[in-house]
Amino acid sequence: MKFSTRSRYGTRAMLDLALHDNSSPVRLKDLARRQGVSVKYLEQIIPALKNAGFIRSIRGINGGYTLAKGAGEIRLLDIVEALEGSLSPVDCVDMPKWCPRSGECATHEVWRDVRKAIDDVLGGTTLADLAERQRALSEPR
Amino acid sequence: MKFSTRSRYGTRAMLDLALHDNSSPVRLKDLARRQGVSVKYLEQIIPALKNAGFIRSIRGINGGYTLAKGAGEIRLLDIVEALEGSLSPVDCVDMPKWCPRSGECATHEVWRDVRKAIDDVLGGTTLADLAERQRALSEPR
């Protein structure tokens, strides 16, 4: 019941892009240095975010990555699901047929409730919200 | 981000014990048959529940397992944590030192919120609640 490093690194990568949005594309090299992750590993995580339509890439020299849409339109739930797969704590929440007795299983209902609680938190937070929180944290006071 | 089979089987085992509470101890053989799990695998899951103080065992012939306290005093959160370990989606929620920059990491706050949401659902449901739901599901109507 842990998020994989894919999700942790990938979410922080998205946050990094959001914070550097209005400038030139962000090179993976810089992103990796700032986040303390190897370029090679990020290279493997990034495609999921691109396929999901969250980021756009610019190839060749001076290339890099930018957000493909407004930070306010990207929910953390979408990011994590793109990286992690479904957040249902058990498979039968998504596919009731997966458990033969899902119609008469009380635990099933509880797992569904857990899923919903996660959805509410992560679905209610956008990348813009996250960036704002980060700015508040980094702000000198 | 899935619960292991330990958690799923273990929770169902606890539910089974709760439903057969007021009678004689439940043999693993019967529990396993009802839940569709091998006795040998259950044997490996059960000790965690016993060590946590949720169940009591009776050895020898006519032995078996019973709840060690009232079903209303056992929260699903406790059961799952006994079987699964901490439900924090990332380690730094439990150990802030684990991430070097946890004090200035916005994602950290979100992961903490996710943990809390799970806690609220699973901490707010007791084994008695679960048993009641199960009876409602099984009831002929």
Next chain:
DNA sequence: AATAATTCCTAGTAATTATATAGGATTATT
């Protein structure tokens, strides 16, 4: 046209975790 810097693609790999199974020791009832 050559160079350099970037993303893109595919494969490999070591370590860990998940999901069991197996065999026998211990305990208590009859």
Next chain:
DNA sequence: AATAATCCTATATAATTACTAGGAATTATT
């Protein structure tokens, strides 16, 4: 003594995780 249950420890296998490696494709600059 026989039986039936829990208890304990070891082993096996498969899947997943967290990377690393090498090079191909693309593009701005010179």
